[in-house]
Amino acid sequence: MYIPIPLLRPQPDASLSLAAIPAMLLARLLTLLPFFTLPLPITSLSLAGPRQASVDSFVASESSIALAGVLANIGPDGAKCEGAASGVVLASPSTTSPDYDYEWIRDASLVNKLLIDRYTQGRDGSLQGTIESWISSMAIIQQVPNPSGNVSTGGLGEPKFNPDMTAFTGAWGRPQRDGPALRAIAMMTYASYKLGQGNTSYVQDVLWPSISLDLGYVAQNWNQTGFDLWEELDGSSFFTILSQFRALHQAAPFASQYEDSGTASAWAEQAGNILCFLQSFWDSSASYALANINLASTRSGLDANTVLASIHAFDPEAGCDAATFQPCSDKALANHKAVVDSFRGLYGLNSQYGPDQAVAIGRYQEDVYYNGNPWYLATLAAAEQLYASLYTWASQSSLTVTATSEPFFAQFLSSVAPGTYSASTSEYATITAGAKSMADGFVAIVQQYIGPAGGLSEQFDKSSGAPTSAVDLTWSYASFLTMADARAGLVPASWGASSATVPTGTCQPGPQPPMVQLTFVEDAKTTYGQNVFLTGSISQLSDWSTTDAVALSSASYPDWQVTVSVPAGATFQYKFIKVENGEVTWESDPNREYTAPSSGSATVNDTWR
Missing domain, CATH: 2.60.40.10 (Immunoglobulins)
Incomplete structure (x- = not known):
């Protein structure tokens, strides 16, 4: 099929290395204690078996800090984003070592999807202005000529912009093709809410013009390679491809109303082609999804990319569907175990955990950026996938073990065998309790190594656990909130994944570029x-x-x-x-x-x- 097959640059960019400043554990605990709503004995921070009350109180107290952290980085009134235009979501207030004082389309879209979910579910009415300012800013940014092109020649694939919404013109890994898909997903979620409120004019006049541009870009360009979400590999990325499928599939009811029949049919056809192509990422011999294909790379392919893809494709009405990589599908669970296990012996701070316990998770095991550390958002994503799985198992009152997922379930019940276990069985009780404990273990790791005053940086040092790299990373805060929602059973709206089917026969290549x-x-x-x-x-x-x-x-x-x-x-x-x-x-x-x-x-x- 038509997929240009690039390979790694022969001289990859030099990796940054920053010596983390060691921090005494006691000092870290004393910094944390004032922010807990319940008394928190120091012994409750033992990660080998975190107390339920400890994790509960931590999630409750940190959630308000995380929401404040997100909003502080959104212009024009955010406390930490002076000079940012209205609606602009800065990745971090860090301007040096590293400089993240930009708006990444991917990060901003994921953040606003979180805010849209909270607002449309009636949990925070104050977010409407923030959301609609972002939507207005995106309509402007879509039209800004940039190094990737203009709105009709590839510019929608530009990964990041300056805080004032002007083009960033420096050298970078471009294009990145997940941004338009994620932006369309967030806006379509808001459009569904607005239609439910009877506000058709806002959808037709404000939202749909931007959504249509992004969906057109996805349909035309999904089969061309681009840089992955870590901005390092130029190939076909699992995270990007699954996001692109979701965008076009979620668009079906809108396209039938706002587009001509030819466009609606073309988008539906490409959605099927993308879903067909997505299946080629699965490595059946190793039982995990390759993070990137169609490139020359010496990496194993084990990457938090795939865990993030699963949680952001979660549909609470899709069950444990493997084709769309739902969190509780046998493939997604096998992949979860493979990714988590790849970090067990990688970091010094993971030596304290047993073979079936949660560990600190980074991007991928070959990572050297800032000396290759665990990331808060990756560790939280590992927890979120388990919480989403627990939600689905509880909803269907059963869980199914296959030969593919058996090693994952054996972490919690060594005698488990393939089959379906109803909620009334002891096997179900043991497995779900074990999965919940592991999920809480990932959260407890974040709890132990969180920054002062509940701050979430990008990374924490693999030996000392001290926060490092960009401070107050907006995506880290958003990841904490989506994890907390999944833990509380506050799930996003369905996007129609249950109606998705993989086309039979040979996958079609999609549109050919001129x-x-x-x-x-x-x-x-x-x-x-x-x-x-x-x-x-x-x-x-x-x-x-x-x-x-x-x-x-x-x-x-x-x-x-x-x-x-x-x-x-x-x-x-x-x-x-x-x-x-x-x-x-x-x-x-x-x-x-x-x-x-x-x-x-x-x-x-x-x-x-």
């Missing part, structure tokens, strides 16, 4: 026997391969030349190499970058360096 002709001319002096080749980050440039690189002609030496068809509007990286008798010489850093025109042809002139 192509343009690029002529590359490289001024390069060579020795006898040397030849010049071109390779880069898209399939048309051989996905950084040196063995299958594109050969240039020396007919106009010292100018070497070749003409290649590439997707119109595509932004890609590339380099020239010299090859002699199999020996490869790369030109010097950095990688070159180019954005193809939207039509016609172009010549790219370079000189060997």
